[in-house]
Amino acid sequence: DGGITQSPKYLFRKEGQNVTLSCEQNLNHDAMYWYRQDPGQGLRLIYYSQIVNDFQKGDIAEGYSVSREKKESFPLTVTSAQKNPTAFYLCASKLGPSNEKLFFGSGTQLSVL
Amino acid sequence: GENVEQHPSTLSVQEGDSAVIKCTYSDSASNYFPWYKQELGKRPQLIIDIRSNVGEKKDQRIAVTLNKTAKHFSLHITETQPEDSAVYFCAASRNNQGGKLIFGQGTELSVKP
Numbered sequence: 001d002g003g004i005t006q007s008p009k010y011l012f013r014k015e016g017q018n019v020t021l022s023c024e025q026n027l028n029h030d031a032m033y034w035y036r037q038d039p040g041q042g043l044r045l046i047y048y049s050q051i052v053n054d055f056q057k058g059d060i061a062e063g064y065s066v067s068r069e070k071k072e073s074f075p076l077t078v079t080s081a082q083k084n085p086t087a088f089y090l091c092a093s094k095l096g097p098s099n100e101k102l103f104f105g106s107g108t109q110l111s112v113l
Numbered sequence: 114g115e116n117v118e119q120h121p122s123t124l125s126v127q128e129g130d131s132a133v134i135k136c137t138y139s140d141s142a143s144n145y146f147p148w149y150k151q152e153l154g155k156r157p158q159l160i161i162d163i164r165s166n167v168g169e170k171k172d173q174r175i176a177v178t179l180n181k182t183a184k185h186f187s188l189h190i191t192e193t194q195p196e197d198s199a200v201y202f203c204a205a206s207r208n209n210q211g212g213k214l215i216f217g218q219g220t221e222l223s224v225k226p
Contacts (some may be wrong), residue, residue: 031212040122042202043157043216050211057215091206092157097212104156 003027006105012113013078013085015050021076021090021108031097032074037088046089049074050097070075072085078110088113115140117205119217126193127225134220136203137185143205144188146216148181152199158199161188193224 004025013019023032031050035043046060049068065083068074071072074093091105126132127174138146147162163170163177163186170177174193175205190197200221204214 028140040218042117042119043204043214045213045215048211048213056211065158068166084222097210098208101159101162102213102214103148104158106156 004091004093004103004105006089006108008108009106011110013110014113016080018077018079018099019085019110021078021089021091023074023076023105024072025074025093025103025105026072027093027095028071029052029093029095029103030071031094032068033092033102034058034064034066034074034076035090037090043090046076055077057095115143115215116141117215119220121171121205121220122218123223125223125224125225128195130188130193132188132193132202132222132224134183134203134222135185136186136187136205136217137183138205138215139184139191140205140207140215142207143184144208145206146177147202147204148175148177148188149202149216149220150199151202157186157202166191190222193222195226198222198224201202 007022033048034046047066049055065077089108092102094100119136126203143163149157174191176189200219203217206214213221
């Protein structure tokens, strides 16, 4: 383990609250990704970033926001606009945007109080 | 948009039997097809991948086959063992898309001793 770290492991959100999930990697990877995992639906892409200070929406970006101010960090904010935020969130990274091995973090389980 | 369909959603086999999981993809420009294994409570990990210029690839007890014409690829596990029990995800990607992977819905494999 190590290389890509997500925190916290468990997170609870109240109604109307924004919460931020942390993702840090020390692999010197340029590309980073956020996936949402729901039972029976596989992994769906929320946002991705190919390089510092640049990011693109994935398939289910509504209600989420990201930033990429540093190469090592790609935090995900789940806003109050995301009406069904309960899910397992996985951060991943790889060396570059070409087709190479994707490394995953250990995930954050977000639940709504 | 791009889509990856994976079947079956659950698969139960006896120890020592073979297991086959199948995926179809919609984007004919896809050229990279990895398979990930996710054990309960853990992060997904790459177990094998194949590129579009290859029809088959083997690594000990696991193999992947690709049929570009039919746009489907399969994971074959021979001599299954209880430790093969996990959720398996197929994925597909193509160049010039930021390296984003489109995942299938997952197959929960159970190997009974």
